[in-house]
Amino acid sequence: MDRREFIKGGMAIAAITALSAAGLASGRQEKTPDKTDKNKVQPEKKKSGSTKKMKILVITGSPRRKGNSAILADNFIKGAEEAGHMVFRFDAAFKKVHPCTGCNHCGMDGPCVFNDDFNEVRSNIIDADAVVFASPMYYFGLSAQIKTVIDRFYAINGQIHVSKKTALLMTYADTVAKEAQPIISHYETLINYLGWEDCGRVIASGVWTAGSVKNTKFPEQAYKLGKNI
Numbered sequence: 216m217d218r219r220e221f222i223k224g225g226m227a228i229a230a231i232t233a234l235s236a237a238g239l240a241s242g243r244q245e246k247t248p249d250k251t252d253k254n255k256v257q258p259e260k261k262k263s264g265s266t267k268k269m270k271i272l273v274i275t276g277s278p279r280r281k282g283n284s285a286i287l288a289d290n291f292i293k294g295a296e297e298a299g300h301m302v303f304r305f306d307a308a309f310k311k312v313h314p315c316t317g318c319n320h321c322g323m324d325g326p327c328v329f330n331d332d333f334n335e336v337r338s339n340i341i342d343a344d345a346v347v348f349a350s351p352m353y354y355f356g357l358s359a360q361i362k363t364v365i366d367r368f369y370a371i372n373g374q375i376h377v378s379k380k381t382a383l384l385m386t387y388a389d390t391v392a393k394e395a396q397p398i399i400s401h402y403e404t405l406i407n408y409l410g411w412e413d414c415g416r417v418i419a420s421g422v423w424t425a426g427s428v429k430n431t432k433f434p435e436q437a438y439k440l441g442k443n444i
């Protein structure tokens with residue numbers, strides 16, 4: 216499958232999902248909401264900083280439990296929980312997630328041949344309002360641990376092409392902003408493909424040893440991002 220088909224495949228599944236949600240694919244007729252019905256439930260607003268209580272999935276990618284990206288994740292979660300959101304954290308480096316083998320058994324929208332800890336992501340991402348990625352930079356890319364989880368999105372591709380908020384927390388040792396571009400570009404391309412709304416990024420440069428990010432402004436930035444997402 217080339218990139219064009221990959222995008223089309225995702226779009227087709229997303230379209231079917233959207234149609235199904237609207238009751239169109241099955242021919243099911245939804246009752247047209249009555250504007251005069253005083254008891255009707257108004258949809259809650261979904262914009263940054265809104266008061267809607269959200270379900271947030273945070274996926275971390277560092278094998279350092281007390282590492283810098285873990286600290287950013289901690290701070291983001293603290294802010295988000297203080298704001299009343301419900302957070303589920305998936306520390307990819309401490310879970311068993313087999314890399315996607317491209318067998319296509321799932322058809323981009325079905326059961327995966329691997330029955331492993333990705334099931335926790337699967338059961339938390341579908342109805343999540345927001346998904347947050349926290350990763351160290353490894354050779355100018357995301358860590359293999361978090362990328363492995365992202366690749367397994369393939370099996371739920373059709374179900375996650377829906378409106379979600381998202382954010383990126385990333386740490387790296389160097390201080391050259393240009394070196395962060397490949398990860399930022401990957402993140403932007405991924406969320407554009409999935410149709411997710413970027414709510415912010417914390418790009419923490421100049422942090423090498425585990426915990427060194429504590430002495431910077433970045434944990435506060437992550438906290439505020441969590442509080443205001």
Ligand SMILES: Cc1cc2nc3c(=O)[nH]c(=O)nc-3n(C[C@H](O)[C@H](O)[C@H](O)COP(=O)(O)O)c2cc1C
Binds near residue numbers: 283285351355423
């Ligand atoms: C395998 C490996 C590759 C790395 N590659 C880079 C890199 O390309 N650029 C960089 O600035 N730092 C690099 N680093 C440093 C980490 O990005 C940095 O220490 C980061 O703060 C680690 O985050 P963590 O504590 O959350 O694991 C690398 C570290 C490791 C272990």
